[in-house]
Amino acid sequence: MPDGAIRPSGPIRELVIVGGGTAGWMTAAALSRFLEHGYRIRLVESDAIGTIGVGEATIPQIRLFNAGLGIDEDDFLRATQGTIKLGIEFEGWQAPGTRYMHAFGPVGRDLGLLPFHHYWLRGRQLGVADALGAYSLNAAAARGGRFRRGDTQTQGLPGLTHAYHFDAGLYAAYLRRYAEARGTLRTEGRITAVERDGDSGDITGVRLENGDCITGQLFIDCSGFRGLLIEETLHAGYEDWSQWLACDRAMAVPCASAADFTPYTRATARPAGWQWRIPLQHRTGNGHVYSSADMSDDEAAATLLANLDGEALADPRPLRFTAGRRRSAWVRNVVAIGLSSGFLEPLESTSIHLIQSGIARLLAFLPGDAIEASAVAEFNRQSAWELETIRDFIILHYKATARVDTAFWRRRRDMAIPASLAERMALFAATGRIRRDHDELFTEVAWLQVLVGQGVVPGAGHPLAGLLGDDDIAGFLASLKAAIDREVAGLPSHRDFIRQNCAAAATGA
Numbered sequence: 131m132p133d134g135a136i137r138p139s140g141p142i143r144e145l146v147i148v149g150g151g152t153a154g155w156m157t158a159a160a161l162s163r164f165l166e167h168g169y170r171i172r173l174v175e176s177d178a179i180g181t182i183g184v185g186e187a188t189i190p191q192i193r194l195f196n197a198g199l200g201i202d203e204d205d206f207l208r209a210t211q212g213t214i215k216l217g218i219e220f221e222g223w224q225a226p227g228t229r230y231m232h233a234f235g236p237v238g239r240d241l242g243l244l245p246f247h248h249y250w251l252r253g254r255q256l257g258v259a260d261a262l263g264a265y266s267l268n269a270a271a272a273r274g275g276r277f278r279r280g281d282t283q284t285q286g287l288p289g290l291t292h293a294y295h296f297d298a299g300l301y302a303a304y305l306r307r308y309a310e311a312r313g314t315l316r317t318e319g320r321i322t323a324v325e326r327d328g329d330s331g332d333i334t335g336v337r338l339e340n341g342d343c344i345t346g347q348l349f350i351d352c353s354g355f356r357g358l359l360i361e362e363t364l365h366a367g368y369e370d371w372s373q374w375l376a377c378d379r380a381m382a383v384p385c386a387s388a389a390d391f392t393p394y395t396r397a398t399a400r401p402a403g404w405q406w407r408i409p410l411q412h413r414t415g416n417g418h419v420y421s422s423a424d425m426s427d428d429e430a431a432a433t434l435l436a437n438l439d440g441e442a443l444a445d446p447r448p449l450r451f452t453a454g455r456r457r458s459a460w461v462r463n464v465v466a467i468g469l470s471s472g473f474l475e476p477l478e479s480t481s482i483h484l485i486q487s488g489i490a491r492l493l494a495f496l497p498g499d500a501i502e503a504s505a506v507a508e509f510n511r512q513s514a515w516e517l518e519t520i521r522d523f524i525i526l527h528y529k530a531t532a533r534v535d536t537a538f539w540r541r542r543r544d545m546a547i548p549a550s551l552a553e554r555m556a557l558f559a560a561t562g563r564i565r566r567d568h569d570e571l572f573t574e575v576a577w578l579q580v581l582v583g584q585g586v587v588p589g590a591g592h593p594l595a596g597l598l599g600d601d602d603i604a605g606f607l608a609s610l611k612a613a614i615d616r617e618v619a620g621l622p623s624h625r626d627f628i629r630q631n632c633a634a635a636a637t638g639a
């Protein structure tokens with residue numbers, strides 16, 4: 131047996147997915163697509179327990195996931211009541227009355243050695259720069275309610291970068307059809323016991339209420355917050371991040387669609403948290419994320435209901451969570467994917483992406499004949515690092531605020547933050563330089579938009595930007611903005627794009 135191998139077991143070919151929410155069915159779809167030959171993939175879910183049922187806004191990486199499965203974009207949007215997302219608008223985060231967009235895609239155009247924002251900072255000093263968002267095609271198109279796929283008409287402008295809003299339940303159902311058509315075997319039933327090998331402690335099967343036992347060699351825990359295998363059975367432990375991310379509850383409610391059909395998510399700051407708004411074809415998804423130490427559930431529900439675009443279509447549904455991560459996402463022969471592996475509030479729509487990257491990592495570290503301790507350690511190291519960098523990005527939205535209207539916001543502004551984030555903020559504030567570690571999820575341009583949007587704006591950037599003449603800086607910024615405005619004016623509306631390409635049946639989209 132090679133050093134570090136946990137157990138000799140022969141080829142590991144029998145995979146059991148526990149849970150049929152977004153995580154379970156995304157995993158089943160990907161495994162059935164990429165492990166076509168020689169593997170047996172089973173999924174167990176319980177209709178009686180149900181799924182979390184929220185999770186409707188995504189980031190552009192999901193297009194790679196769908197493309198990897200060979201899914202046609204229009205077919206997918208039609209099936210999931212989907213719409214286009216070009217970014218997230220943050221309202222009231224820096225201070226009441228302020229707004230900025232964290233848009234996908236580039237901002238401005240780099241010149242020579244320097245990223246665009248150094249010229250923008252120089253332009254600000256000279257009084258010739260517009261708001262940062264004016265130089266983002268995505269932000270301008272989002273605000274204008276417009277969208278087109280593919281190349282731009284204006285030379286030198288890259289095309290729009292998009293993600294989706296969709297109905298999470300319909301997406302899971304879509305992927306279920308996909309996975310079952312490729313051989314995934316689904317079992318409906320509530321798991322009431324977990325069977326383990328007496329010697330190794332590995333999980334050998336999950337026993338259902340009706341007595342049946344679903345056996346396997348590798349188990350993917352997609353059972354949601356509870357972590358049926360990874361926590362309740364294997365006690366992986368949980369690292370709690372609520373000292374930085376104090377919101378621990380949400381109320382979610384759908385409402386009738388508004389007249390403006392925005393191709394972006396909106397996140398509006400509230401006295402003890404924030405509210406999301408996600409426009410779908412048939413309805414708008416809304417939710418209020420809040421800190422239970424600062425607001426009662428009744429108040430949270432009332433705030434949510436008082437701030438909807440249209441008539442509420444259900445009663446607000448309460449959800450509870452703790453920000454943090456499972457100490458090890460892979461323990462023995464169990465790999466946690468989805469909410470079972472950790473949770474960050476949906477401020478930057480990262481959870482579904484984390485499912486996707488968890489699946490990619492599982493495929494990268496797929497065991498052959500034995501589960502190697504070194505592979506498990508590396509899987510866990512990468513999973514922890516990924517979540518920590520996203521955590522820092524989310525904390526930034528709370529820390530860099532000038533809001534002082536409630537105790538909640540004052541505490542956020544005054545809290546101690548992880549050193550990793552403090553260093554990034556200090557570097558940018560002093561020099562305009564942005565630190566991005568290796569291939570972390572959020573790009574320099576993402577950090578830039580949120581730093582600036584939250585009010586962290588350095589006085590000066592790179593000294594080389596000052597070598598360009600003042601008139602040249604003004605001309606450069608003005609021509610970029612004019613090109614973006616011209617391009618946006620020629621784009622079809624988002625509503626027309628949906629109507630012409632991917633309208634779901636029986637909607638007035």
Ligand SMILES: Cc1cc2nc3c(=O)[nH]c(=O)nc-3n(C[C@H](O)[C@H](O)[C@H](O)COP(=O)(O)OP(=O)(O)OC[C@H]3O[C@@H](n4cnc5c(N)ncnc54)[C@H](O)[C@@H]3O)c2cc1C
Pocket residue numbers: 148149150151152153154174175176177179180181182183184185186187188298319320321322352353354355358380382417449451467468469470476479480481482483
């Ligand atoms: C308030 C809120 C808002 C969110 N918004 C977004 C967003 O905008 N964008 C985004 O990317 N993500 C968002 N998320 C996260 C997103 O909802 C989840 O990442 C996603 O739904 C995956 O959930 P899951 O499949 O891991 O768990 P779940 O949906 O909880 O599924 C768990 C599954 O396990 C099964 N199960 C559990 N116990 C048993 C048992 N004993 N026997 C049999 N089956 C069992 C259940 O039946 C179910 O099928 C949000 C989350 C919350 C809480």
